[in-house]
Amino acid sequence: MQQEERQEWLGVTAPKGFWAGAAAAGIRDGKAERLDVAILYSEQPAVAAGMFTTNRVRSAAVEATEARIREQRRLQAVVVNSGNANACTGEQGTADVLAIQIQAADLFGLEPGDIGVASTGVIGVPLPMDRLSAGIEEAAKKIRDDGGRAFAEAILTTDTYTKEVVRELTVDGQTVRIGGAAKGSGMIHPNMATMLAFLTTDAEVESEALQEALRHAVDASFHCISVDGDTSTNDTVLLLANGMAGNRPLRPDHPDWDRFVEAVTEAAIHLAKAIARDGEGATRLIETRVEGASTDEEARRVAKAVIGSSLVKTAVYGADPNWGRILCAAGYAGSSFDPQNVDIYIGDIAVCRRGGAVPFDEEAARVVLRGDPVPLRVVIGEGSGKAVAWGCDLTERYIEINAHYRT
Amino acid sequence: MQQEERQEWLGVTAPKGFWAGAAAAGIRDGKAERLDVAILYSEQPAVAAGMFTTNRVRSAAVEATEARIREQRRLQAVVVNSGNANACTGEQGTADVLAIQIQAADLFGLEPGDIGVASTGVIGVPLPMDRLSAGIEEAAKKIRDDGGRAFAEAILTTDTYTKEVVRELTVDGQTVRIGGAAKGSGMIHPNMATMLAFLTTDAEVESEALQEALRHAVDASFHCISVDGDTSTNDTVLLLANGMAGNRPLRPDHPDWDRFVEAVTEAAIHLAKAIARDGEGATRLIETRVEGASTDEEARRVAKAVIGSSLVKTAVYGADPNWGRILCAAGYAGSSFDPQNVDIYIGDIAVCRRGGAVPFDEEAARVVLRGDPVPLRVVIGEGSGKAVAWGCDLTERYIEINAHYRT
Structure with missing residues (x-):
């Protein structure tokens, strides 16, 4: 092929x-x-x-x-x-x-x-x-x-x-x-x-x-x-x-x-x-990869929560490596996992290990967040379930487009 | 009291x-x-x-x-x-x-x-x-x-x-x-x-x-x-x-x-x-009242879907009486009802009857949408379940606040 x-x-x-x-x-x-x-x-x-x-x-x-x-x-x-x-x-x-x-x-x-x-x-x-x-x-x-x-x-x-x-x-x-x-x-x-x-x-x-x-x-x-x-x-x-x-x-x-x-x-x-x-107003693609979930279905749920989060989307737009929002979205995805086992990566940069902060190069993370696509990775440490989901950043332009769609 | x-x-x-x-x-x-x-x-x-x-x-x-x-x-x-x-x-x-x-x-x-x-x-x-x-x-x-x-x-x-x-x-x-x-x-x-x-x-x-x-x-x-x-x-x-x-x-x-x-x-x-x-960037309160659902629980689900919809929130921000977005959000709430029995009101103005368009005074509806709070009402015609949910409009300011929260 x-x-x-x-x-x-x-x-x-x-x-x-x-x-x-x-x-x-x-x-x-x-x-x-x-x-x-x-x-x-x-x-x-x-x-x-x-x-x-x-x-x-x-x-x-x-x-x-x-x-x-x-x-x-x-x-x-x-x-x-x-x-x-x-x-x-x-x-x-x-x-x-x-x-x-x-x-x-x-x-x-x-x-x-x-x-x-x-x-x-x-x-x-x-x-x-x-x-x-x-x-x-x-x-x-x-x-x-x-x-x-x-x-x-x-x-x-x-x-x-x-x-x-x-x-x-x-x-x-x-x-x-x-x-x-x-x-x-x-x-x-x-x-x-x-x-x-x-x-x-x-x-x-x-x-x-x-x-x-x-x-x-x-x-x-x-x-x-x-x-x-x-x-x-x-x-x-x-x-x-x-x-x-x-x-x-x-x-x-x-x-x-x-x-x-x-x-x-x-x-x-x-x-x-x-x-x-090409989401309305979007400037770039967010690709969230989830690994180590108990099942693929659980992984997908987490990946979709992350790309669906308005706070993650605006953080990407602002190139702000605010990994807490990623972990928070994973947390409300309805999947059961221990947050203490979660690692998060922005590109190849580890920004969170075992559910907590690690020192990282913020400027390097910003560069990744300004790229397109923006690769995010959440490693859960429960099993071998994995999934990928795609979203986009959330920008002022989305508001402009939708506040006046019919007019 | x-x-x-x-x-x-x-x-x-x-x-x-x-x-x-x-x-x-x-x-x-x-x-x-x-x-x-x-x-x-x-x-x-x-x-x-x-x-x-x-x-x-x-x-x-x-x-x-x-x-x-x-x-x-x-x-x-x-x-x-x-x-x-x-x-x-x-x-x-x-x-x-x-x-x-x-x-x-x-x-x-x-x-x-x-x-x-x-x-x-x-x-x-x-x-x-x-x-x-x-x-x-x-x-x-x-x-x-x-x-x-x-x-x-x-x-x-x-x-x-x-x-x-x-x-x-x-x-x-x-x-x-x-x-x-x-x-x-x-x-x-x-x-x-x-x-x-x-x-x-x-x-x-x-x-x-x-x-x-x-x-x-x-x-x-x-x-x-x-x-x-x-x-x-x-x-x-x-x-x-x-x-x-x-x-x-x-x-x-x-x-x-x-x-x-x-x-x-x-x-x-x-x-x-x-x-x-007082939601981030909000300019007004949206109060969505749902009546006629089969149960209060179903009514609440619909009301929450409506106030949670980014498209409804931006329409309110733009004072656009785009009732299709309200009906669409009700539709994906996970509640079972017949769309053909749904009436929608913006304030007291009927904007949708039996799931379809009715002629209405658009300018009057815009005036309601510019007020605070913005009262929306969805009448489902299934039973006596009712609920109210509250949200806010979605504005450029939400993006500004959250794109740079940490910086």
Whole structure:
């Protein structure tokens, strides 16, 4: 397996048979200044796996797409819009999703049930269906087998850059590719999935196995990031496998299964880290590694508490090696450990040993904290459980962005 | 029962027989510019109840004071310092707490076990025992029966004002008073108790009953506030009852029991709200009322999610009536309800009905959001469970304060 950096911009269209296109429809405010409608299309029907927000309040798009995947585990196209979440929009929201599916199905000669839908943006405002419909028509005309970058651009909201990934491996002597695109920014504290992420592969994968691969990948990636602790109403991760690589069907007893899952997981981690680094107002990525917990699950809980702590995030922003906040966050993570056995490192610099202060070079620690990413390490001394979680610093800019999001 | 506003500054010394004093010892940085050591003393031994942080990482003061209360349910004095949390300070921290107890016991002719200790401030730095010891000696000389304000001042860190309360009621024909002082500011997401709060009463109360009254009061007050989601290492709430009012011992079968518990709860709520309003960088108090949940517990979970949401907090700061964020936070609270039955109000203005948008006067809503407190109401439509939680807005100032706390 090797990363092909030069092809990263192909994103979701890197695997065989996946096409994408986008249009500027002015979804947010009527001004068609940026791409905000995107379509992902597969030449062949694709086995589909999905994970969705656990928020009780869910976008109509989440409800519909989850239902489709549960019923048939198969999709051939996905329509995505940014600028409007289609959440808290009642029966109108549900009807609008169906209208999107019908329109896209007509354009591609498919059934409405073959179309997944995802939305992101402001909550509680009905979709501007006239503009969206025009956008879908235009995006459908523009789909290309190298349209991944346009797709990745169109799904962004307050994100500051596109998030794409391409991975490649060999299965049964065939080259298999995994592509992906995601968006994040605010309201990012994924619980089952992140805001929006789309993964594609031309591997042939059995449907149960595909869902299992996605669950594994999401647990180690989107479930390990936080920007602001707010779990969105629209979190959606989709993984589509169209089988065009020509391998024998992948499933857990296939000799290449583990490598496939690993590649999907790596792709998901790549996107999740990009989301964390591009959190609203963030200036850098915080990577917290926890070792020596009693289990991986306990380690993950601690790692997530550390990257979720407002006080840790502001300390990183201020390049302040205030390790007490790291230990404090570990302490309230709900994991049971003896604080007297905890060591903490900022980069390679030990700043806390056995739960207490040690002399260290503060200026050197500040230099690490000013870098990007910022590596933090918490060694608990209970067992062999380990985990990594990713977050970002918390800055004045987050406040500015969110104090006036709608105005 | 009536509030006597003019006596609020008496705080912890309002009930009979409680004295307090404070000194400026330069605990934080050697500069004795502000009060930072405080002593609370009762003429008679007081029955003591306490609730403490559930953080795995706990201050040596928390460990010692909790142990004393568990063992004997009795204290006669409490020594408090700000500027240093004495957390993550290992065996030195434990030894320092004992030294404080011994010194204070000598000064007052008590046993070390009669002395409670509480600390707040920076984590991971040993207490400057020379300065602290001088401060304890000076504070002991200065204790007065109206020293509540000095006590309330000395326990502050980044708080911007003192937090005191006085309540009065009649029990068995005797006037009973409840006094209190608290500090909050940052690292406020109490789980068992808040940063530091001290309640006193001259009522005679049986020890089990006193702990029960405190638990009830804390659940409805300090457990219902959040500033930044970080549960401190030092959270401590103490309630001391010295019996000098001359009533028959209060316990659940006493006819005035409910009124006593209610008065203690009101006092605790008063302090908790003051902490929330004075959160680091906050400009106003957010009061979120949840009604119609299936149980009070479910209602509390929703109310706490709403006041804990960074996106709700920034929206209030920006006076943006973005109700979708309120509904989103309710949705991830872990409570089960049907979003289609949820109504949301900003002040008296309905901004969301049955989980969807309704037309409302945006400018009027902005006026409410610019007021203090900011009343939010979420009506769930499941049952009769209700709760209130208090938080504050999130501003650039929070970032400034915490990006450079130690520097």
